[in-house]
Amino acid sequence: MPLAPSSTLLGRLQSVEPNSQIQSYTLDKTGYMLRLFAPKFAFGSVFDRLGTEAPQQLExxxxxxxxxxxxxxxALVDTYDSAQSSSYRVYAIAPVTCHNDVIKLGRPIFAPDNPGWNRLTEQCGASQEAGILDGFVGEKSQADYLADLQAKYPTCETLDAAFMNNQPSQSSFNPNHKRFWQWFKGFFGS
Structure with missing residues (x-):
């Protein structure tokens, strides 16, 4: 089943670690655990964001x-185990860059156990031409979703500020206060 735009996650990658507890469908048979700074679901309504907290780690x-x-x-992510709704798996991932206030998405890698939906060919199976956001059923293309992201984060500075590193700083600023404002800004889509 193709994923929905509401399963699109943005974040800054903290680490990628091999994890033998995660079964891989590749030759190395070992999966990976990804940890993220300040992840947010990129698309979806205010109600979607109220009901679902973005995961800090992904399998x-x-x-x-x-x-x-x-x-x-x-990343395109989803829960894969209804018994553990906090277990999120990555089905596709791509780097995000911003230069001269223009957001660009790099070439995605798709999970081998999920060929994904290819909007360009209107069938399952990724191709070299399809972008990560071309994997949704519907009329919107990756260019349309990128325009939505660009409207939400009009400058590279606003994009970086929304996904800043959450490492403790030398500042005397209260970290709980900082987390509240990050949540507040994320809730209202800024």
Whole structure:
């Protein structure tokens, strides 16, 4: 079943670690655990954001070799185990860059156990031409979703500020207060 736009996650990658507890469908048979700074669901209504907290860690059944720690990423994610609704799996991942206030998405890697939906061919199966956001059923293309992201984050500065590193700082600023304002800004889509 193709994923919905509401399953699109943005965040800054903190780490990628091999994890033998995650079964891989690749030759190496070992999956990976991805940890994120300040993840947010990119699309969806206010009600979607109220009901679902963005996961801080994701399981991947493949090596996400197209991204590295500190990269901004976009990922198609979903829960795969109804008994553990907090277990999120990555089905596709791509780097996000911003230069001269223009957001761009790099080439995605799709999970081998999920061929995804290809909007361009209107069938399952990724292709070299399809972008990560072309994997949804409907009329909107990756360019349309990128325009939505660009409207939400009109400058590289606003994008970076929304997904800043949550490492403790030397500042005397109260971290709980900081987390509240990050949640508040994320809730209202800024």
């Amino acid at each position: 991947a059944t493949f090596n996400p070799s197209n991204v590295k720690p500190q990269d901004m990423i976009i």
